[in-house]
Amino acid sequence: MSGDGGKRERILAAALDIFSTQGFSNTTVQEIAERARVGKGTFYTYFPSKEDALTYLLDEGLTHMGQHIESKVQTLKGSVVKLQAIVQEQLRYFHNHQPLCRLITREVWGHNDQSSSLAQRIRSSYIKMLQEVIDNGIKEGELRTLDSETVATALYGMISIVALYAKELSSDQGLEYIEMTLQELFFSGITQPRTIMGEA
Amino acid sequence: MSGDGGKRERILAAALDIFSTQGFSNTTVQEIAERARVGKGTFYTYFPSKEDALTYLLDEGLTHMGQHIESKVQTLKGSVVKLQAIVQEQLRYFHNHQPLCRLITREVWGHNDQSSSLAQRIRSSYIKMLQEVIDNGIKEGELRTLDSETVATALYGMISIVALYAKELSSDQGLEYIEMTLQELFFSGITQPRTIMGEA
Amino acid sequence: MSGDGGKRERILAAALDIFSTQGFSNTTVQEIAERARVGKGTFYTYFPSKEDALTYLLDEGLTHMGQHIESKVQTLKGSVVKLQAIVQEQLRYFHNHQPLCRLITREVWGHNDQSSSLAQRIRSSYIKMLQEVIDNGIKEGELRTLDSETVATALYGMISIVALYAKELSSDQGLEYIEMTLQELFFSGITQPRTIMGEA
Amino acid sequence: MSGDGGKRERILAAALDIFSTQGFSNTTVQEIAERARVGKGTFYTYFPSKEDALTYLLDEGLTHMGQHIESKVQTLKGSVVKLQAIVQEQLRYFHNHQPLCRLITREVWGHNDQSSSLAQRIRSSYIKMLQEVIDNGIKEGELRTLDSETVATALYGMISIVALYAKELSSDQGLEYIEMTLQELFFSGITQPRTIMGEA
DNA sequence: AATGAATGAGACTTCATTCAT
């Protein structure tokens, strides 16, 4: 729509792909430009620096993921139902956007210095949203009384790493099986329930 | 007494610290040498390249963590008991070795290209160990029948990300609370058990 | 007009000058760039490495010299006439291109390891050409029956070292005198012909 | 005799070998020490610097060659006889000491800057000696009246380059053939003598 | 707007030399 032949989008897509594969520092602007089929100088027409492109990707990615998931969740009623949807959607989103997921994992969780900028953002946006849903569930008695911040973080970590781990899965068949496993694990735990009287 | 005044250890400690804080690519050998209080050339007396130092740190870290946890677990009986110990030990280990944890998270999970070397190693060593414990628990009826590979990965991810997230926690008080939450979550799930009728 | 302001030529000229004066290993890319009035990085826009620039200079130099001399010689008739021209032209060429001559002497004759690449080339190109002219002369009876390979090599060595030695000569006067001496020496030998008695 | 187990000799031999094969700048003190089976520090017990070892080798080599050849020549009578012996001895010496010959070729003839030190020395010592023999021969009428400096230089260059070229020759058979060719060429020239009337 | 030639700061790595043992 910008009349630029989609150059900006091509640059962003190329940057995301290569950043996630090789890492930010090992990616050259040259590579991005080539993959995007533009001149190296053109990169700088759209982004002030390589760093800015990364920041933009992370920002946009987090925002988009948050909006996507919230849009799926907000109409649902009940904390368990909402959390079930969150697990499903986040897993699928990360599975469909592995490069973004990998980027977040490396650049957000892997860094310590510029904690102000990136790590904080995801915590204060996405994880806070999870936490609120969980808090509500606890208040309403649907969920057990556990520390919601820890649970939210654990849920996020569980899904991210599984999504990265499952990268070889190409069939949605496999993805559904994994999703079911995660749902069971998260909602009911790993332990075999001690049937109240039976077992005797 | 290696007769080297502990230079090798100082270099490794410095490298781990700075790698985990700034990332591998943003760390210069100069910085490592300065932090280790040795000359720049001395770095190369102990490691053939910056890359080799990283590989060594990851290798050694993974091996040490694996051995540490296995030593705590192997004398225990029962899958649930073993898994409880694993959760406890891995959380504490990552909490006590946050730089290593951060390094693994970024360099192992954040990369895609050299999948052969590092990502494979942690999957095939540590996670496989978790998987075996879980498989045994399922076979013996202590654990529910879930996909053990997914569960093992989820457990690993849950603990890692929480350990990184909880980095501001300095009191063991806080750590114990987090640990308890994770134990409850992992073993019993987040859902309030629907007591069949009673509870009234 | 290559549109590059002759940068490539300036770099080559600078490299040749400094290589021949200080030697390849003692020459820094920085020096070449400064002499060529370009930035250090610009050197690498035109050549992949310092080594490549050397190789290019030697290759181009040998080729150019060979073509130059062959062009002078090919129209001439008679082996002696041809060889006279070769002596004249090679001496003048090396005298006018002393840096190249010095470079060849050091890098081609002075090395032993990468014999495959450079030393072979000059032998198989230029010296082989000399050898053919000599072989023809022997066949046609104009020249004495001597080992043509040794003679060709000797001729080449004689001219090269004299050209390097005579570097202080700036007047063509001096060069002509040296040339005459070489011609006499090569064609007639150093010995006073023992005219048995007569000739008077 | 120095009671040092021949360490100094081993170092010199190692340095000569490696210098001549790889060049001075591409040779590390480490390599020399290893080849000489001494510690790296020991090198500096015998030579103040790597450069000094090179200088010593060149100095010693030139002196030794000069003495060797002069000792063979001084008892002979007649310029032609002396020059014949010189050709024979220098060719053999260079053939038997190819590393030295290569070193001289590269470091003496290939350089331009420190002309004061090395290039001057060989010119003023060895070549001057040749020149004197030639001058005498001319004065006595045995040799033709040619510029003795040029002839001496040419003779030196002829023999050096042939000796380097003939490095693949291992049999003395081959060497003798080459020597004969050089003698013929130098003393009688390449041209078929126009027998005064004969040829008819 | 688009481009890529040009640039120089800066990174990794090597290696001659020193010096404590």
Add this chain to the structure above:
DNA sequence: CATGAATGAAGTCTCATTCAT
């Protein structure tokens, strides 16, 4: 004497960024 661990100066090469076209 002999040694090799330690060092930092220096060199090659990369790459983000600029700018003239």
